[in-house]
Amino acid sequence: MKTRYVSTIPLDEERLAKDLAHAESFRYSEAYSDYLIGGPWKNAMLWATGGDIGTGLVTTYSYDQRPTFTEYGRQLPYLQELITNLADLSRLQFVRLVPILDTVIIPHRDFLELTDLPEDQRPAHRLHIPLVTHENCLFSEDNVVYRMRAGEVWHFDAAQIHSVASLSRTTRVHLMFDFADRPGSRPLVDVPEAETDDRIPTQSRVARPPLPDDRRADLFRLADILTIDNVREVFAIVIKTHFRWDGGENFAWDTMTALARACKDPAVLPHTLELLRYFTLDRSDSKE
Template sequence: MPSYIFGKIELDDTQLQKDLEIVKGFPRISEEYDEFGTGVWINNSLWNASQDATDTMYRDFDYPAKQTEYGRQLPYISKLVTENFNLEYLKMVRTRNLIDGMVIPHKDFVELNKPKNQYFRVFVPLEDNQHAFHSDEDNVFQMKKGEIWFLDAAIDHAAVNFSTESRIFLCLDFAFPGDFHPSEIFTNKALYNELIKPTIAKREQLKPEAVEHMIQSLSQIIDKYNFKDVLFMLSKIHFYKDVPVSAAYDWLEEITRRSGKEELLDKTQKLRKYMIEKRDLGERFSINDWKELTA
């Protein structure tokens, strides 16, 4: 599978819990890519390019990441990072939480300049949540507390938390100047372990006639008032039905085409391009902006 486990850290729950309480008290700030998610989606920058905790944009730069004021408030999490991970190629560290919401299918790094295989995104769950899942082009899976995962963010992927419970993850972004082995992210190569079995979600088959019925029915009711609702509903289906992660965009394009509403079809095609094909650094796309439409 494109995303995989390659290690595990034993966490000190007492020290960790103190830091997590501090994380939960950080103010929620506007995200660089708020359009990707719904529900409560919080990213706190602990290390980044600017040392500014309000800077949530991942971008290319040619020096090690700098710790922010948020990172300095988390002694145990900071220790986890500095004692276990190679800081030379570390470009960003965030805590990420998603509550009662999802991040719709998208690709990362499309606005950056390096070859995509030089970017290496690592997740370490700091909390367990049986209702939270990630996906890539092959599988839907759960990341368990302390596991070290590579998430292939350069391909279509998504995340969801079907509950109102927290699921704080540590996200570490590395960028290498050339070819590398995943073990190079560790200060102690003994952490590298490919033998840990991942938790893969079992998904039901989705019959073609059910897809046709869904598309035909939604084409009769979709409008600017429920466009976002339909998008996020379609994006959830792959988490429990065995369909590709990007199927939501195929379905939405056919739904809007059959609706006969050219504005909706145009919006869908631009959305697809932005989320999984190409966008510029700093470019924004508003799902809710319908200034070009009349009631």
């Protein structure tokens, strides 16, 4: 399934604001923050297998237990109502409240670390609903950069290489749903689907100018200063360039690998290739 816009739902701004204000008191997990360059990836479990808030790492939950609202989810009446009314609870495994700001996410695939789980138990379908967002919160897949706006419902193909940028000090907050891949008696979410053949509508897409040759050359001069100590900072520059300019397919990883090959520090290339493996190919040896 490719990422696609599904529908737009009305949000009760007053009730939502009350829930989000209360959620500021939660202790957010920072699991998966190694995917980000900038601020941490914070998340609070509202619904989970066993009803446990847990660690935030999806590999640490008991998949043989019935999913239900967590202690945090039960404290947010509006979001609890929204989840109950929208989602097929028989297949819903996790719902996370996810705020991020001033950060980029390394292009990656999700679910790679879950291959040991039975197919009908492992999370396989993801859905996003932005609750609070801004124009500089951007998503990327297949060299298409786009925005998800508040109240929009998106089926998000996390198995494809994707990236996110929140290029602002303003916090964006999403509800993120994970569903098991098994048959159900109803759709994953009960909303009227938009009548369009364009999975990412034109109005959601961000028009980026082609990356000029002189800017590309400037970017490759980062090889002169690239060391094992500043790999993440240089990669952040490359990723931000991708969100503002069209450098072509697989621009971020191809550029970072080329910089690693050209730099003088011999530790950078094997480290970069290991990052590429971990984020896009195989996390079978990872605890996360």
